[in-house]
Amino acid sequence: MPYYRIAKTAELDLLFNWLEEQLRQLRAANPEHAVLLNYLDQEYKRADIKLTLLETLLALNDPNFEKRADKLSHDLSRYIIPTANHYVAGLQCQGPRGRQVRKVLLHLCQRLRLDWIEDILTCLHRDMAVLAEYRGLFAIPVFFGPPYLLETILEVPGIYHEFGHSVFARDEVFRQHLSTIVKTHFAQLKQQHAPISPDQKALRDKEIDGAAASWGALWLAEIFCDLFASYVCGPAYLASIVDLGRARGFPPYTLASNSHPPNGARVMTSYFALSDQQRQHPTVQKMYAAWQNFTSTFTPGQDYRIRCSEELLKSLALEVNALIAQLLPNVPRYTKTPTDLVAARHVQAGIPLEDLINAGVSILFEAPDEFANWQQSARLLIA
Amino acid sequence: MSLLGFMSVKLDKQQILLERLNEALLMVQSESLGRAADLGFNAEQIRAAKETLRDFISRLREKLDKDKGGEELSVVVTRILEGQFELNEWLEELAKLETQLAQPAPLPTASIPTLEAVLAILDEELTAAFNQLYSH
Numbered sequence: 001m002p003y004y005r006i007a008k009t010a011e012l013d014l015l016f017n018w019l020e021e022q023l024r025q026l027r028a029a030n031p032e033h034a035v036l037l038n039y040l041d042q043e044y045k046r047a048d049i050k051l052t053l054l055e056t057l058l059a060l061n062d063p064n065f066e067k068r069a070d071k072l073s074h075d076l077s078r079y080i081i082p083t084a085n086h087y088v089a090g091l092q093c094q095g096p097r098g099r100q101v102r103k104v105l106l107h108l109c110q111r112l113r114l115d116w117i118e119d120i121l122t123c124l125h126r127d128m129a130v131l132a133e134y135r136g137l138f139a140i141p142v143f144f145g146p147p148y149l150l151e152t153i154l155e156v157p158g159i160y161h162e163f164g165h166s167v168f169a170r171d172e173v174f175r176q177h178l179s180t181i182v183k184t185h186f187a188q189l190k191q192q193h194a195p196i197s198p199d200q201k202a203l204r205d206k207e208i209d210g211a212a213a214s215w216g217a218l219w220l221a222e223i224f225c226d227l228f229a230s231y232v233c234g235p236a237y238l239a240s241i242v243d244l245g246r247a248r249g250f251p252p253y254t255l256a257s258n259s260h261p262p263n264g265a266r267v268m269t270s271y272f273a274l275s276d277q278q279r280q281h282p283t284v285q286k287m288y289a290a291w292q293n294f295t296s297t298f299t300p301g302q303d304y305r306i307r308c309s310e311e312l313l314k315s316l317a318l319e320v321n322a323l324i325a326q327l328l329p330n331v332p333r334y335t336k337t338p339t340d341l342v343a344a345r346h347v348q349a350g351i352p353l354e355d356l357i358n359a360g361v362s363i364l365f366e367a368p369d370e371f372a373n374w375q376q377s378a379r380l381l382i383a
Numbered sequence: 384m385s386l387l388g389f390m391s392v393k394l395d396k397q398q399i400l401l402e403r404l405n406e407a408l409l410m411v412q413s414e415s416l417g418r419a420a421d422l423g424f425n426a427e428q429i430r431a432a433k434e435t436l437r438d439f440i441s442r443l444r445e446k447l448d449k450d451k452g453g454e455e456l457s458v459v460v461t462r463i464l465e466g467q468f469e470l471n472e473w474l475e476e477l478a479k480l481e482t483q484l485a486q487p488a489p490l491p492t493a494s495i496p497t498l499e500a501v502l503a504i505l506d507e508e509l510t511a512a513f514n515q516l517y518s519h
Binding site: 056060064065068071074079081085130131132134135136144165169172 | 392393401402405409421423502506509517
């Protein structure tokens with residue numbers, strides 16, 4: 001075998017020794033993360049067995065196994081990078097604030113009955129994201145968020161969106177169902193008879209195919225997470241997504257990124273996900289009016305109207321609500337309407353986070369001049 | 384969620400699949416070359432490895448033939464369809480491989496390159512995505 005393979009394996013051996021030592025030190029420094037570290041140790045041991053196999057393979061000095069040795073080596077490198085970058089580095093830098101957020105997140109997962117989540121590592125140095133899966137495990141997600149997370153009530157509903165990614169990634173059935181809805185919708189759209197020439201029909205079909213293609217795995221994941229968040233925290237999520245759509249002033253019917261559907265579609269889907277009673281509530285109507293007021297200066301283009309028709313968004317919302325209820329019956333749906341102002345002004349310690357953020361949006365939309373003071377005291381109740 | 388979250392899940396799923404297949408191919412190839420004992424593999428492990436590969440090939444054939452099955456194979460199917468060989472040639476080759484992997488006899492060494500070719504596609508795709516997320 002060429003010397004490169006032997007040298008590379010020796011380097012892997014060094015990295016494995018480093019990793020083993022880091023895991024040992026991190027266990028001593030982070031007793032609250034015993035569960036997470038048990039999983040990391042388990043995966044380390046598996047990878048270490050593979051490293052021994054690679055060393056045995058190289059010792060055979062059989063050219064027939066060169067490719068196999070390279071593949072083993074690649075697998076081991078790809079094990080080390082996310083383990084070190086996310087978990088080792090994350091554990092090394094998780095400070096008191098991160099630990100406080102971790103507690104809030106663990107309580108949240110407990111209330112939402114996301115029972116597969118056993119521990120959470122929090123890294124507060126970037127925008128919100130969740131690493132939902134590590135080596136096929138969904139038990140130990142890494143949660144990323146900005147350092148000011150939990151300082152503002154409107155930021156909090158985004159957390160529910162992020163945990164939606166854990167739900168979505170864990171069960172392929174969600175993607176399959178949503179994908180079927182999208183495919184059926186666009187197939188039916190193609191079949192609709194219209195008095196157009198064959199050339200026009202071909203052009204229209206091409207537009208429809210393009211629209212269907214934009215609903216790939218990324219968009220489906222994001223729209224699912226919006227719907228999951230609406231399911232578990234109700235009107236507060238709508239307020240949050242309206243805020244997200246308005247705050248940066250990005251045109252609502254334009255793609256803000258390749259990974260997310262346009263904000264207009266995200267807001268409308270979240271609105272459709274609410275119950276009739278929630279949608280008809282005056283405070284929710286104010287949220288909706290705030291969105292309409294913003295969007296009134298924009299006109300959706302033909303591409304948006306095909307991609308994100310109201311009919312499709314409604315179907316997705318109804319289907320996800322039904323799917324969550326069917327597949328995750330223990331996950332509680334937030335069915336309450338926005339808190340009345342008197343109750344919202346007098347929130348007390350022990351209030352569930354979902355109730356607290358819904359009280360917050362009541363204050364925001366019904367008594368906006370009280371919002372800053374309310375938030376100053378209410379954020380201390382986040383637990 | 385940022386792209387980091389989505390990509391990491393996608394990468395993890397591909398990585399787990401590829402690791403399983405790489406390991407299975409090593410076991411099967413070691414039997415074909417008469418070196419299984421040198422690597423410490425027993426008959427039961429090799430039987431399970433053949434089943435892992437056979438199941439994968441069967442799902443790939445189904446996806447190629449009828450576009451049925453999970454998203455994880457879409458990338459391989461796309462690359463195969465874009466390649467220089469006809470779809471029928473692939474389907475025949477994969478059917479033959481599936482039959483051979485179902486036999487207790489060692490897999491003929493002449494069949495190893497087909498398996499390698501399929502795994503190489505997965506490997507290339509995974510490496511490209513991995514570099515996108517963790518590039519220097």
